[in-house]
Amino acid sequence: MLKKIIPIGILIAIIIIGAVALFMYKPWGGVGVPTQPTDTRNTAVTATATTTTSSGMIVLTFTYEDLSVKAEIPRKEVLITGGGSTFVNPQMQAWAQKFRSVSGGYVTVNYQSIGSGAGEAKWFDKALDFGASDVPISKTTYDRLISRKASFIQIPLIAGAVGIIYNIPEWDESKCGPLRLSGDVIADIYLGKILYWDDDRIKMQQVEECRSLLPHEIIRGIHRSDGSGTTALFTLYLSTVSSEWKTRVGTGYTVEWPRDAMGYGEGARGNEGVSAKVKGTKYSIGYVEYSYAVANKIPMAALKNKDGFYIVPSAEAVMEALKRGAKDLPPPSSFWGDVPATLINREGEKTYPIVGMVYAFIYTDIVSDIVSNKDLAAALSAFFKWVLTEGQKPENIVTGYVPLPKELAAKAIKYIEDYLKY
Amino acid sequence: MGALRLFERSLFKKNREYFFLLLALANIAIVFIVITINLVLAGQGVRIFIKEGLSFITTSAWSGVKESYGILFALGGTLVTGGIAIAIAALLAIGSAVTIIEILPSWARAFASTLTDLSAAIPTVIYGLWGLFVLSPVIGGLISTPPLSLLTPYLGSPGSLGTSLLSASILLSIMIVPFSTAIIRESLARIPKYIDEALYSLGLTKFEVVMIKLRYIRTSILTALMISYGRAVGETVAVAMVIGNVLNPDFWRIFSPGYTIASLIADQYQNAEAYTYMVPAIFGMALILFLIGLGINIYVSIISRRG
Numbered sequence: 001m002l003k004k005i006i007p008i009g010i011l012i013a014i015i016i017i018g019a020v021a022l023f024m025y026k027p028w029g030g031v032g033v034p035t036q037p038t039d040t041r042n043t044a045v046t047a048t049a050t051t052t053t054s055s056g057m058i059v060l061t062f063t064y065e066d067l068s069v070k071a072e073i074p075r076k077e078v079l080i081t082g083g084g085s086t087f088v089n090p091q092m093q094a095w096a097q098k099f100r101s102v103s104g105g106y107v108t109v110n111y112q113s114i115g116s117g118a119g120e121a122k123w124f125d126k127a128l129d130f131g132a133s134d135v136p137i138s139k140t141t142y143d144r145l146i147s148r149k150a151s152f153i154q155i156p157l158i159a160g161a162v163g164i165i166y167n168i169p170e171w172d173e174s175k176c177g178p179l180r181l182s183g184d185v186i187a188d189i190y191l192g193k194i195l196y197w198d199d200d201r202i203k204m205q206q207v208e209e210c211r212s213l214l215p216h217e218i219i220r221g222i223h224r225s226d227g228s229g230t231t232a233l234f235t236l237y238l239s240t241v242s243s244e245w246k247t248r249v250g251t252g253y254t255v256e257w258p259r260d261a262m263g264y265g266e267g268a269r270g271n272e273g274v275s276a277k278v279k280g281t282k283y284s285i286g287y288v289e290y291s292y293a294v295a296n297k298i299p300m301a302a303l304k305n306k307d308g309f310y311i312v313p314s315a316e317a318v319m320e321a322l323k324r325g326a327k328d329l330p331p332p333s334s335f336w337g338d339v340p341a342t343l344i345n346r347e348g349e350k351t352y353p354i355v356g357m358v359y360a361f362i363y364t365d366i367v368s369d370i371v372s373n374k375d376l377a378a379a380l381s382a383f384f385k386w387v388l389t390e391g392q393k394p395e396n397i398v399t400g401y402v403p404l405p406k407e408l409a410a411k412a413i414k415y416i417e418d419y420l421k422y
Numbered sequence: 423m424g425a426l427r428l429f430e431r432s433l434f435k436k437n438r439e440y441f442f443l444l445l446a447l448a449n450i451a452i453v454f455i456v457i458t459i460n461l462v463l464a465g466q467g468v469r470i471f472i473k474e475g476l477s478f479i480t481t482s483a484w485s486g487v488k489e490s491y492g493i494l495f496a497l498g499g500t501l502v503t504g505g506i507a508i509a510i511a512a513l514l515a516i517g518s519a520v521t522i523i524e525i526l527p528s529w530a531r532a533f534a535s536t537l538t539d540l541s542a543a544i545p546t547v548i549y550g551l552w553g554l555f556v557l558s559p560v561i562g563g564l565i566s567t568p569p570l571s572l573l574t575p576y577l578g579s580p581g582s583l584g585t586s587l588l589s590a591s592i593l594l595s596i597m598i599v600p601f602s603t604a605i606i607r608e609s610l611a612r613i614p615k616y617i618d619e620a621l622y623s624l625g626l627t628k629f630e631v632v633m634i635k636l637r638y639i640r641t642s643i644l645t646a647l648m649i650s651y652g653r654a655v656g657e658t659v660a661v662a663m664v665i666g667n668v669l670n671p672d673f674w675r676i677f678s679p680g681y682t683i684a685s686l687i688a689d690q691y692q693n694a695e696a697y698t699y700m701v702p703a704i705f706g707m708a709l710i711l712f713l714i715g716l717g718i719n720i721y722v723s724i725i726s727r728r729g
Contacts, residue, residue, distance in 0.1 A: 117694060118693070120696065135696075138696060140698065225689050227486070227690055227694065250487035255485065255486075260669060261669075263578070265668070266585065266666050266667065267689075269689065273663075277583060280559075280583045
């Protein structure tokens with residue numbers, strides 16, 4: 001009997017020792033947290049004015065233009081887990097990395113780009129500390145939150161836009177400038193009502209001497225085949241400018257494309273897929289994330305805005321739309337379903353029409369939820385305050401993303417201060 | 423192996439039953455995992471069958487906005503691309519297996535078989551890239567010029583960069599050839615030498631001998647092709663890159679772009695949770711994909727037992 005037990009016992013002992021060794025190895029190892037003795041940590045804090053409160057929090061002051069906001073960081077290692085939007089991922093990773101050093105190594109933000117829809121669902125299930133999405137909380141989730149009597153806020157984090165790209169070999173960009181298009185024409189192209197590039201409605205928008213350059217060729221309509229926030233924003237724009245689009249197709253991460261059914265349209269995966277297809281297909285049109293087009297230097301079309309000006313996407317042109325949208329931002333716990341539409345097709349001489357934001361969702365009852373989560377609440381509050389101030393400065397913005405205007409950032413910070421108590 | 427033997431000797435000396443218990447545990451774990459996966463698939467997928475009923479597999483629609491889902495286009499695309507792929511792969515695999523075993527001199531044999539085996543190890547995304555930028559433009563060019571373009575009214579026309587159901591089928595066939603070649607090659611090589619000698623002594627030509635030997639191993643060939651078919655219908659990344667990703671209800675028009683179940687899942691899972699019924703629809707599709715695979719496996723085991 002003993003002979004049987006001893007070898008198995010040895011095996012189990014080896015496994016346990018191995019597991020313990022692996023577990024212990026982590027704090028000393030090169031992976032993950034770079035460790036410093038606790039007392040030297042404060043020296044790593046980079047922001048202005050550092051003081052320590054009696055409760056053991058580090059107090060930092062963050063600024064953005066004339067905004068100035070105080071935040072407290074717990075003197076304890078805190079891990080914030082967030083997830084959602086793939087669009088915001090490169091920016092979020094940059095923010096997370098920078099904020100780690102700002103917080104003196106105390107706060108680690110772990111962001112997983114699992115998609116906006118999944119981000120919202122996982123946050124709702126409390127599997128994530130915050131969710132990030134290209135659209136505000138959906139009606140179904142909102143109703144469920146209300147029936148659960150949950151307290152939560154949603155805030156904007158950063159902005160982006162959708163650019164229209166095209167491939168017409170005959171078009172001479174140096175002479176004619178970017179192709180000019182209006183929303184109703186784009187909608188009718190994707191609806192399959194405008195078939196050829198030399199359609200009168202496209203022609204008449206161009207400068208006179210360039211109208212003859214448009215060839216009698218069928219337009220190939222390229223779109224995203226995977227569900228994406230880019231498609232959601234683009235179809236929201238089309239629904240805003242075309243009532244036929246709104247009733248026949250609608251707005252969503254994926255829609256059914258009428259032009260596909262006619263054989264003149266097709267899908268491609270991701271921004272890179274769409275741009276590769278447009279590049280490789282003569283007489284095609286497509287849409288990509290503004291940041292992607294900027295990073296890859298792809299020329300974009302000028303779009304006619306509400307006041308009739310043709311605008312090429314740029315950070316300033318996006319900012320114009322955001323400033324106008326900031327006025328309409330509702331209270332953070334109300335239903336925000338109409339917020340994206342307030343940024344679309346805005347008036348102004350320099351306003352680009354297809355503009356959207358990334359939204360973060362945070363529960364504000366974290367403290368009452370689990371008693372010891374005061375540190376998490378403080379860290380969340382500090383992180384988002386930093387993102388909305390220092391995080392919007394050019395040195396912390398990844399190429400192609402558009403910072404929020406000061407008015408909008410101030411409003412979001414106020415929401416955090418008023419609701420996220422700890 | 424030495425370490426394993428040492429482990430076995432020290433730990434299980436005179437107690438071999440413990441060793442076999444350990445093996446049994448691994449097996450039980452795998453069975454358990456497979457069963458759990460299917461329970462999840464069925465549990466999630468059943469909601470879409472309740473909502474859509476049979477029209478989930480008899481109609482073509484995919485709209486989160488309207489919450490209407492019908493996967494006929496993807497199911498059809500899967501079966502069509504898999505079928506064409508297997509037909510092409512059969513010719514290529516049998517051809518190359520016969521070449522390696524019967525025609526090549528013995529020193530080149532090992533070299534050629536290693537090379538074909540190696541091409542099975544190339545990641546599928548690389549096949550996909552090659553398919554998108556090299557293969558499908560060529561095929562697209564071929565099917566949009568006469569004489570093949572005369573079939574356009576019946577078979578449709580390719581999308582940009584030549585993406586089409588046909589391009590995906592041909593890419594798939596190239597991807598599954600190494601695997602089926604390996605099986606056919608090994609069973610050809612396993613035919614006892616005396617059978618060769620007996621056949622040649624009857625005065626048969628090499629061609630006749632090869633044909634008889636192929637018929638001798640026909641069960642193995644069929645098994646190889648069926649398993650390859652299973653792999654073809656499940657292939658995701660490479661197909662998603664060359665198939666064009668278009669909701670094409672006329673999936674039999676193989677010159678036009680389309681979808682397969684696997685590529686549709688890859689496209690749609692990310693934001694599916696934003697819609698009430700898209701997640702069940704994806705699980706329902708996955709269940710159907712699993713059932714196709716199960717059917718193939720059952721068929722293979724029946725014919726191999728008969729053989």
